[in-house]
Amino acid sequence: MLETKRTLIFLLLAVTLSSSLLGCQPQSPANATAPAQTSVTIVIAEDPPSFNPVITDTGYDSLVMDLVMLGLTDIDENGNVFPELAAELPTLENGDVVQDETAGTMSVTWKMRKDAQWSDGTPVTAKDVIFTYNAILDPAKGSWIPGIDYIDSIAQVDNYTLTINYNAIFPGYLTQFGGEQVVVWPAHYCSAEQGFSAWDCAREPLSDGPYKLEEWVNGDHMTFVKNENYFDKGKPSIETIIVKIIPDAAVRKTMLLNGDADLDMWSSEQMIHDLEGAENVQVSNSPDNRWVMRIFFNLAAKGATDPVATPHPILSNVKVRQAIRMAIDVDTITKEFFYGLAKPNWTEFFRPPYVCDNVARTQFDLEGAKALLEEAGWVDQDGDGVRECHNCGTAADGYPMEMEFITYSEYGEPLELTQQFIAEQLGKIGIKLNLTVVEGSVLWATAADGGIEQNGNFDMDIWDEGYAGIDPTDYLWSYYSAEAAVPDNGYNYGRWENPEFDSLLDEAYTLDTQTRHDAFCKMATLLDEELPQALLFTAVNASVHSARLQGVKSSTNDIITWNAADWTLK
């Protein structure tokens, strides 16, 4: 019996030991190259799901995609579109864009550069673009990109020329097969059978960009080496780029300080602040930031989605919304919680190419806010510190001015402190806010999945949003148009509906930039007066990088690796 016991204990130990030996198999293949002389390490928090950000837009996929693949065009840090696989940009002026004003249609002819090759030596041609389009379009295995429904047909003119025929005027045509998310996929390499959404070539990509993927150890690191077939000869100058997955921000920071990491994407305010003054670290700020921190007002009663039949008892009056904006001290928030790195902002149209300066900033004024609330019929007569309705017109007399104020948890401490600070300030003018913090996936889920916003289950929310790229039209439609107020149709969560805005939006669907600019600035005035959302400030959009790494340019319009081919080492 004793022997059996001993055997059993040994067995247990043996199982444990052998399983640890099982794990001891080398992680990297034996033929992995030794680190090259010029090598930089990018540290990111999560594995990219794939090289195709159209499928799962995490930002990490864009980061690695930009290293290996090209679109027809891309956007620089100042909002200028530049050709990648295209030889030149098609415009009305050079005749490559032809408009049929009466029919409201257009066609765009793309001429592609002839010296671009895949890393196996096959030329990149118009066939690849058409292949990509068809793959996205596949109803079963495809996906969706902005404006794809506007495309009637694509015709190949010759090996390097194609014409896209649109059934509408689509102002965003320049970056439809380019920009931050869309690239051209190799027709001879990717499997149409597997389909755009799941094909293997999104994990083992064939490169036509500056680098090619050499190794990907899931959850650990990715190694990229210089692509000798990249059309821009002489670039890139750095031979190897290693992307390491380091989940914890404090560890990433320590690695940067220790010189073991060269670049951190989406650096937080905290990280930038902590690294200030460190000799071997620099910060690259983008000229503008896309993300505007803002308060969403629900104009329909909480839990309802019809602002006319069931208006919000408090927020449906624009004076109340204006009072709330007036009572928020944005300067203190940006200074105290964002280390002075956030910039006050009060309009959607603050970055190139569409900047409108016809809207003045509302000054922080507690007394003015109180006066507005009194005017709107909200007075604190019972002296409990919370105003109640007295002939306010939107609620029964005596209805208290108390609401739920929600934000999301992933942003972290600065946003939660901001939420608390705003509640404190509004408390001073007699508005009581009850604070809630939820996960983003709960806040933004579809109506069917119980999404808080889509179902209108909120009074006021605060979070950051802004449009990608340089064309705000689709974004404006999805947040402010009446059509987008239908649950799951768009994201007009406040259910603000305004026919004037909708017609301005229609005007903006044109190729004439001046007309667009005028329409946008009229919208800016309208949004400022009606205040469906109160825009507060833009948080920081920056990357921290080692001092030896030169040429890093943070951009609102693309991920940090967009110009990796131009990076150099000092």
Add this chain to the structure above:
Amino acid sequence: MAAYILRRLLQTIALLFLLSVVLFALVNLAPGGPLAGQGQSRHVSAEKVELLKRQFGLDQPLPTQYIIWLAGNDWMKVDVDGDGIKESSGTRYGILRGDFGFSFRTRKPVLEEIGGRLPNTIYLMSITMLAAILLAIPIGIASALRQYSKFDIAVTTFSFAGQAIPEFWLGLILILVFYAWLKNPFTGQPLLPSGGITTLGLQGFNLGDRIEHLILPVLTGALGWVSWYSRFMRSSMLDVIHKDYLRTARAKGASNWVVLYKHGLRNALIPLVTLLALDLPYIFSGAIFVEYLFAWPGMGRLYYQAAEQRDYPVLMTILIIGAATIIFSNLLADILYAYLDPRVRYE
């Protein structure tokens, strides 16, 4: 005994089935969903949502989704292109036939996702557990033999601290000290790496490098276990020391060593072995904080990510595997207990 094991196995299958229903419902009914935006995108466009529902099979009612998850849909017609016509056979086989589906996040088969992570977790966790046991048993014994001595008091204090210190805090401090502050006097490099399994670009297997990478995560992970097991060993040893059979052993003239280790320790170990068997699932599930801090590509991180991003297929698979290992570890503990303690008999 064989009949007992067979009966327990049958019960296990029923239990697992029941659990799978409950877990599937819980995972799917929890607030939030996989169709919310991820990373930098707050939203998925309405056009894409329709498509994704179809590709993920979320357009089906929940009971149907469960049946497909369990038994596949290759025996039924499905609508793959969204025109409302069910035109072709499904491609899923269900978990009963080994198809755990594909990850919503990466579109890779779930088993491939888990297969890439499981060996790393088993590697780290089994060494962590082993280190914990090898430290805890002698500490526990010494503590018990010198009850209320200075050593015992020190160990007791230490183990309460060890159980109270949060892993993420301890890990960060260790990284700060051994990676950021202390340097190797010969090379000027950090004394220990901040994380990972091996040094990048290293050729083949290098034991020294492996050990360097293991020290901090194992230390962080094992501290809690050492405290826990050593307390257990101490009290179990104390129980045994005062038993009559030890007195008998002494009376018949056995040496102190034989009394304590041959008669005492062997009996004191029985409850610990049971406890160890119950803790076996941790070897597979991993430790989230340790993996997160030390950039260890293991199951804990995969699970956390899947939960956060509502990657249902990955989440379900990990939960089911977790449930199964817990049930089987319990069974194993019962069987081991019967073998080790002749007084325990199962009918």
